[in-house]
Amino acid sequence: MTRASDTAVLELEGVHRTYPGSPPVNALVGVDLRIEAGEMVAVVGPSGSGKSTLLNIMGTLDRPTEGRLLIEGTDTSKLSDRRLSGLRSARLGFVFQSFHLIETLSALDNVAAGLLYRGTSGRQRREMAQIALEKVGLGDRLHARPTKLSGGQRQRVAIARAIVAEPSLILADEPTGNLDTATGDGIVDLLKQLNADGSTIVVITHDADLAAQLPRQIEVRDGAVRQRAVDQ
Amino acid sequence: MMDRSKLRARDVVSTSVVGLRSRRGRTALTALGIAIGIASMVAVVGISSSSKAALIAQLDSLGTNLLRVEASSTGISIEPLPIEAEPMIRRVENVDAAAAVISTEFEVRRNDRDTNVVGINAMAASPELFETLRVDTTAGRPLDDGLRALPVVVLGDVAAIRLGITDLEGGPVIDVGGQDFVVVGILDELPLNPDISRKVLIGDQAAIELLGVEPNPTAIYVRVDPDLINETRPLLAPTAHPGRPAKVDVSRPSDLLEARAEVDQNLQNLLLALGGVALLVGGVGIANVMVISVLERRGEIGLRRALGATRGHIRSQFVLEAALLSGLGGVLGILLGSGITIGYARRQGWVVDLPPLALASGLGAALVIGMLAGFYPAAKAARLDPALAVSGGSN
Ligand SMILES: Nc1ncnc2c1ncn2[C@@H]1O[C@H](COP(=O)(O)OP(=O)(O)OP(=O)(O)O)[C@@H](O)[C@H]1O
Ligand SMILES: [Mg+2]
Numbered sequence: 001m002t003r004a005s006d007t008a009v010l011e012l013e014g015v016h017r018t019y020p021g022s023p024p025v026n027a028l029v030g031v032d033l034r035i036e037a038g039e040m041v042a043v044v045g046p047s048g049s050g051k052s053t054l055l056n057i058m059g060t061l062d063r064p065t066e067g068r069l070l071i072e073g074t075d076t077s078k079l080s081d082r083r084l085s086g087l088r089s090a091r092l093g094f095v096f097q098s099f100h101l102i103e104t105l106s107a108l109d110n111v112a113a114g115l116l117y118r119g120t121s122g123r124q125r126r127e128m129a130q131i132a133l134e135k136v137g138l139g140d141r142l143h144a145r146p147t148k149l150s151g152g153q154r155q156r157v158a159i160a161r162a163i164v165a166e167p168s169l170i171l172a173d174e175p176t177g178n179l180d181t182a183t184g185d186g187i188v189d190l191l192k193q194l195n196a197d198g199s200t201i202v203v204i205t206h207d208a209d210l211a212a213q214l215p216r217q218i219e220v221r222d223g224a225v226r227q228r229a230v231d232q
Numbered sequence: 233m234m235d236r237s238k239l240r241a242r243d244v245v246s247t248s249v250v251g252l253r254s255r256r257g258r259t260a261l262t263a264l265g266i267a268i269g270i271a272s273m274v275a276v277v278g279i280s281s282s283s284k285a286a287l288i289a290q291l292d293s294l295g296t297n298l299l300r301v302e303a304s305s306t307g308i309s310i311e312p313l314p315i316e317a318e319p320m321i322r323r324v325e326n327v328d329a330a331a332a333v334i335s336t337e338f339e340v341r342r343n344d345r346d347t348n349v350v351g352i353n354a355m356a357a358s359p360e361l362f363e364t365l366r367v368d369t370t371a372g373r374p375l376d377d378g379l380r381a382l383p384v385v386v387l388g389d390v391a392a393i394r395l396g397i398t399d400l401e402g403g404p405v406i407d408v409g410g411q412d413f414v415v416v417g418i419l420d421e422l423p424l425n426p427d428i429s430r431k432v433l434i435g436d437q438a439a440i441e442l443l444g445v446e447p448n449p450t451a452i453y454v455r456v457d458p459d460l461i462n463e464t465r466p467l468l469a470p471t472a473h474p475g476r477p478a479k480v481d482v483s484r485p486s487d488l489l490e491a492r493a494e495v496d497q498n499l500q501n502l503l504l505a506l507g508g509v510a511l512l513v514g515g516v517g518i519a520n521v522m523v524i525s526v527l528e529r530r531g532e533i534g535l536r537r538a539l540g541a542t543r544g545h546i547r548s549q550f551v552l553e554a555a556l557l558s559g560l561g562g563v564l565g566i567l568l569g570s571g572i573t574i575g576y577a578r579r580q581g582w583v584v585d586l587p588p589l590a591l592a593s594g595l596g597a598a599l600v601i602g603m604l605a606g607f608y609p610a611a612k613a614a615r616l617d618p619a620l621a622v623s624g625g626s627n
Contacts (some may be wrong), residue, residue: 028249052623061538062619082237082542088233089540096622100535104254116247161539194264 009169009200010035010058015067017053017223027053029223031067035202040195042211043204045220051204052173054220058202059092059171060084073166089117093162095172099154100147107133107157108142114161117148132160137192159190159205163199170194172203176210177203188213237540244545248552255525262514262521263550263561266601269511270565270594271572276503277590278573286582287489294424295366297458298487299465301472302451304481311479312448317472318358324471326457326464331361332449333428334439340432342395343407352391354408355431358438362386364453365425372400372417379416380435383442386417408434409443424485425453514561515601522554524607526616533613534621543614552614554606555599555600562598566591 011031017028027050035041056062060076065080071091076084093114101110107136111129112122120128133139136201146154155175161169165172172191176184188210203214211217217220219226239247244607245269252259301321303313318332323399332355339348362374375386387397397404397415404415422429439445452472461484469480526533533546541549570586577584 007334010613053619056619056622061534061622062617082544083235084546085237085537085542086235086542088538089237092538094535094538094622096535098531100538100622102250102254102532104250116241116243116540117237117536117542117545119240121240190257228505 007104008034008070009037009039009072010202011070012058012064013068013070014082015064015069017057017062019048020064024210027160027223028057028064030089033148033225035200037168037200038195038198040192040201040214041169041203041214042208042214042217043202043220044208044211044217047206049220050221050223053223054225055171055173055202055204058169059094060088067112085117090165091168093165093167093170095155095158095162095170095175097177099146099151099158099178101154101157103146106143106145106151109162110146110157111160111164114164118165128164129160132164133157135163135194136160147177151179155179155183155187156190159187159194163194168200170199170201172201174204174206176205176207184210235543236418239541239545244548244552246326247549248556249555251529251549252556258521259557259560262517263564265513265514265517265559266511266561266566266598267568269507269509269514270562270598271568272510273504273507273526273562273597274566274569274586274590275572275576276500276507278569278586279576279586280500280584281587281590282577282585283580285585286577286580289583291416291489292484294486295458296484297456297461298365298424298485299456299461299468300451300452300483300485301454301468302481302483303473304479310448311331312446313452313472313480315449316449317449318452319453319454320471321468322468324464326460327424327454328457329360329364329455331358331364332436332452333357333361333433334436334445334448335450336439336443336445338409338443340391340395342397342408343405343412349391349394352394352430352432354434354439354443355428356436356445357433358436361433361453362419364455365422365428366455367422367428368420369417370420371398372415374417374419375433375435379404380456381437381441382435383411383413383438384416384435386419386433387415388419388429388431388433389421389449390426391432391509394430395432406432408432411442424489440620470613511597511601517607518554518557518602519605519608522550522555522606523554523612526550526609526613528619529613530616531548533616534623536616537616537618538622546616547610547614550610551603551606552610558598558605559595561602562595564599566594569594 010034012031015028015031019025019027033056045051057064071087108126108129111132112125115125115128130142133142136159138153138156141149141153146200176187179187191201191203205211303311318330321327322330336354336356338354340352340354341348357375359375359377364533392398395406400415405412406415440447465482468482469477473480491581536546573586574584
């Protein structure tokens with residue numbers, strides 16, 4: 001696929017997100033952000049600063065109260081639920097802190113579910129799922145249920161599910177939050193390797209050391225984004 | 233941008249099946265609620281239809297072409313039919329057989345006991361009666377021309393039981409009007425003519441000569457051509473009593489049996505309504521379980537939305553889950569209800585009649601109830617905010 005080089009994978013323009021209530025919570029206040037293809041970006045900031053809100057808006061799971069989100073040049077603000085869902089199914093991959101695996105399905109079927117809403121045939125889904133699982137180092141646990149896997153292995157399954165449709169952008173909200181340090185490092189290495197292979201990745205983390213390893217860091221504070229210089 | 237979410241039809245189904253399979257115990261119990269409702273409705277319809285089929289089979293074997301001609305009992309004193317009525321009727325076209333009977337006031341008793349058997353009277357009959365009614369004997373033989381004038385009796389089946397005579401061992405004798413009559417036969421059951429079951433039948437000549445009974449018949453049983461009943465019936469009254477046909481009643485004993493089948497309809501409706509209530513309760517159970525399921529599966533719903541499921545996909549997944557749940561209950565209920573029907577019908581000695589329409593509508597009702605029950609929870613699931621859903625649930 002060839003794209004105009006001036007088109008970012010993702011662009012936020014003046015994004016506000018206010019949760020209604022009394023008083024209303026201004027979770028994001030005027031965020032401008034641009035993510036280029038091939039980047040790997042860390043999102044850091046204190047608890048409650050608005051990191052998850054930012055990521056949900058990037059992933060079209062939530063809509064800005066004000067401002068625009070463009071994904072590969074397309075303004076998402078006017079898209080219907082159907083179109084947004086289609087966009088998620090094709091262009092976005094998610095990794096959650098709590099894995100969100102379906103317990104009754106094998107690792108293979110969990111990963112294949114990443115293609116379910118693309119209309120891909122069952123056979124092809126499984127073939128692609130196997131390739132994705134091999135990529136995350138679980139080629140030997142295709143038929144294991146999530147309950148039979150360790151935390152790190154579960155998160156690898158979730159990552160395989162996020163990459164199986166070959167999305168333009170992978171969004172990970174504290175993917176190591178439920179894992180011990182060593183296991184978490186393994187997950188980070190995997191994400192880095194995926195990035196090295198061409199995936200664009202945004203990852204929220206509380207871990208300053210982890211963030212420091214990444215080429216670009218975005219700090220969120222009280223709903224505002226502050227770009228950080230790359231520490232070398 | 234042309235990205236579209238697309239879920240294949242078979243994946244819609246398998247997604248819903250996965251949802252149910254992951255909660256087997258709950259699925260089974262919820263389906264059971266529907267199964268009970270459907271089973272009771274299928275059993276009600278099946279049993280009553282089997283009973284009706286059995287009745288129709290019985291009517292067919294007994295024949296609906298038996299008519300009963302009798303003097304109307306509207307007046308104070310019943311004026312019996314003319315003596316010539318029987319031979320006249322026998323001469324009517326399409327009449328296959330006719331036999332006169334004369335009711336008497338003689339109560340009978342066993343001659344070895346002192347007391348009368350209350351309600352069991354002697355009745356005089358022409359020997360053609362047995363052929364006309366198509367009744368056999370369970371012991372001995374019916375009256376015939378040779379026995380017509382002799383002091384012998386044939387007992388109706390109920391009369392025999394009341395008299396305590398179950399066989400002809402030792403040559404039982406009964407007392408009619410102070411005279412001994414030898415029992416020569418006991419009749420089989422007479423489903424169409426329960427009145428004759430309770431009579432002790434004497435030959436007409438014996439009754440007239442030995443007991444002084446008036447020779448005018450009180451009733452005449454007539455067997456007519458089954459295809460020409462309606463044409464023949466109106467001829468009988470004027471033939472029996474040419475002067476005063478209005479004084480003659482013609483009835484069809486099988487109509488009474490048929491009427492009994494219709495009376496059951498009210499009870500059937502009541503039972504059906506009860507089954508319907510059970511079904512509704514089952515539906516509410518499904519709605520309940522689905523609401524709980526949606527709450528528990530917020531994480532899964534959020535995940536599916538993140539994977540690209542539209543609101544419509546989520547809605548159809550949950551509606552279909554509810555429909556599958558109740559469809560499962562429906563199939564279970566049909567099996568159960570059919571089993572009950574078959575078991576009951578066998579015990580009653582009926583042919584089993586399970587109307588396919590009833591089975592199909594049972595399954596249809598279950599599916600409709602399930603879908604209705606699924607709509608609200610499914611709408612709730614579809615409306616869930618995906619951002620909240622992915623953050624809320626675990627797993
Ligand atoms: N659905 C919601 N309704 C109301 N307020 C919300 C909602 N979600 C988040 N908030 C508020 O918005 C602010 C930002 O929340 P957010 O979850 O984005 O923070 P975060 O940076 O991800 O925090 P953490 O590091 O603890 O995950 C917080 O004050 C939070 O209480
Ligand atoms: Mg967060």
